[in-house]
Amino acid sequence: MAREVTQEAFAAAWADDALVVDVREADEYTAGHVPGARPMPLRSVPNRCDELPTNRPVFVICASGNRSKTAADWMNSRGIDAYSVADGTGAWARTGRPIAAGSHEHAA
Template identity: 45%
Template sequence: MSVPQIEAGDVPAEAYLLDVREHDEWAAGHAPDAVHIPLGELQARVDEVPAEQTVYVVCRVGGRSASAAAWLNHIGRDAINVGGGMQSWDHARRPMVSESGQQPFVA
């Protein structure tokens, strides 16, 4: 099953961005308005993901987010994988924040 994909630099500023990385990766650095649901928790927490809008899914390099986007599309949601993940997000100089108060980085 093919998963729709977008480059990090092309994700709309107002997009619903779902970050499926682990807690330590999230804490190190993430997009300011992203929503954090680790991949392992996604099925149990899917009701937190809006059904009425496109969901852009991101992880570190794009593998976990591709799996998450494929599953979301399978259950009838509109999900797009962010190609290259947060590494590409950082490379595109998109904004990032950290939970630690330190300079954000992609863990």
């Protein structure tokens, strides 16, 4: 079962340049995402795990925390230190944290 981090723990990690992977669909990502998040739709995760490092934590986020748990499970099974972000991008935005829009990942 995927390990989960709170919004507060994720915000602290994000502020410290954490690697964030957004597993929502492209249109969701484009509408608004955590700045610096790398887009990787859930269906592509099994084939793209080799793009992720195994020597640092990876924070996985989706809309509400469900898809990110599935993705984090896949990543952990492949030796990636992955954590699902509880309550997802929705909670991130509701608490007034920064949101970036557009189809390209933005440097944090």
